[in-house]
Amino acid sequence: MLLYPVYALLFADSGLSTGQISSLFVIWSIVSFTLEIPSGALADAYSRRRLVAIAVVLRAIGFALWTFFPSYPAFAAGFVLWGASSAMTSGSVEALVYDELAAAGATERYVRTVGLAQTTALVAELAAMALATPVFLLGGYTLVGVASIAVTLAAVPIALSFPEAPRVEETAEGGYLRTLRAGLAEVRANRTVSRAVVLYALVTGMGAIDEYVPILARDMGAPTAFVPLLFVLPVAAMAVASALAERWAHLSAARLAAAVAVGGVLLAAGSNAGHPIGMVAVALCFAVLELFDILTEARIQDAIAGPARATVLSVAGFGQEVAALAVFAGFGLGSAALPVPVLLALVGVPLVLSGGLTRRWLPSAGSSS
Template structure:
């Protein structure tokens, strides 16, 4: 029952009908690519500022509480976009959306791992989280399918209302999640003590630090580039109405990657590195092809990156031994936000002088270095 609730939370959190069309909303409002990139930067900076403090809050107070508050903030942001479509309303909405991401990040993984541990099923974490990621992607795909007819009937207001209702439902699901722990008990309830303990574990244990860095880089680059996939679709010359279908192909690939993550958890460091490197090559080849068929390669790449990200997160959770699990996970989230911000800024700068396909190829190049880092055998976990 607990796992089913995790899947439901992940599904509802991505069943946002605004997702497939909000880029079009920005375009119709008159925003340029650079302005849209600046919104992504605002989103990333908000998450960066709030990530670790919210993780410590989850450890000191309640992870379930943060999982409830997060969707409500995002829903408020989506309502602003529809009611007052303008650059500044979009900016405030991205602040609220960024806050939602920070509240959920760390809290969700920590609650999932420790509740599975209470049930004696912590070894299933990668499988469960991979399926949860896939549930979210299925929801996103379903939102694409529904967004078109709903948008045709009611325009942006209709998809906006549906998105806000999904956020409210997500908050309700969060309230049903169990939390068998005493918040802050190990650190006597002190927020600062929880925060210090999490940061200290990240710095002290080289295995944890290595896992944190791997999670940050593996998930951030392709996650940031996902926002620009519609522009890549426009560059192929297909009709605007067909672009959501190309995005759907990419999400199908990422969904498959999540479903395979559990089986891949035990792969060797070399196989893991080859997975990352191969995904980067597939992404670059598909992007520069300039043809709709290239999206098949991009889908394969997204699937491999999704798999690699889930496996990296599972290995991080296995290495965390202290009481500040959400805080340590949020440190990885902070790293993800830093890298994501760098990608947004780089893409915004590159978009004025490079085709979108070439920009994709250039920005996945760092995965070669990440693969070399991942090929190194991990430091043995400390004996407990």
């Protein structure tokens, strides 16, 4: 999506302040976490691949609003659609992949499969960023937006081509409400799952800071047209982390905890370097968050015992959105007194502190209930 590295700049260049931009992210998070759990239950009760295809169309409509009607109301409406889209895909894709592997008796390949998928997505994102600069220079935000709409819609036939084996019959027969209750009951009753869900939400929710990286890049001295090129560093680091996730699938809780704490320190230091070289440290923090995301989500999958897999993952996604909302609210309120680099450094504090929770609450690889 070519819009990704520049849409925060589109908002700013359309006259929005940092506080207004943060309010858009808050709208996005509120919609996402409001629909997160209901959409997860929907994915457990009905076709997951069709739900994903519908979500893609909603996202494309949102990008069209941004491109052709660049104003606060259009940006807000676009984020409502994107929030709904995110909720519909969160947990649905992962549950679809895990259940397909389970049907083939190959759940041990989940980390490898998800890591490869994430790497492919991030490499595509890198290509989009590389193209964003010449496309922006050629046609401004309009051409970048049109290209993003086209690429997004191209995902519809891909989503519909996913295989989807029949799932456990009691889930489908029980209907939506029974599925929702089953998923919520597992999170409450399964202590391993509940702790891992909370941990996942707290740490990965901090990843919401990626929305401010383009602004940070410009604060570091990069011209608008070259911000996408500087933004390549965090995405490339995440791609490497996802590609190597399988090698670290059995990483101990203590070592992953140390990595998360170090990531928080790197974020604080890099954000306030006052020079584009600081983006290297920021990129390493994002690599840690990417690895944490893949490994923790895989261990949650292994620990789930019931049939409402997407619902449980959506609870984790709900928590993640709540944490992201806290980040956006903090930036929105704090921007009146503090610059973006300092606000990013402050996010490093909870990351460092979360190392202790990771050590205690991260399930071991392959754990099940």
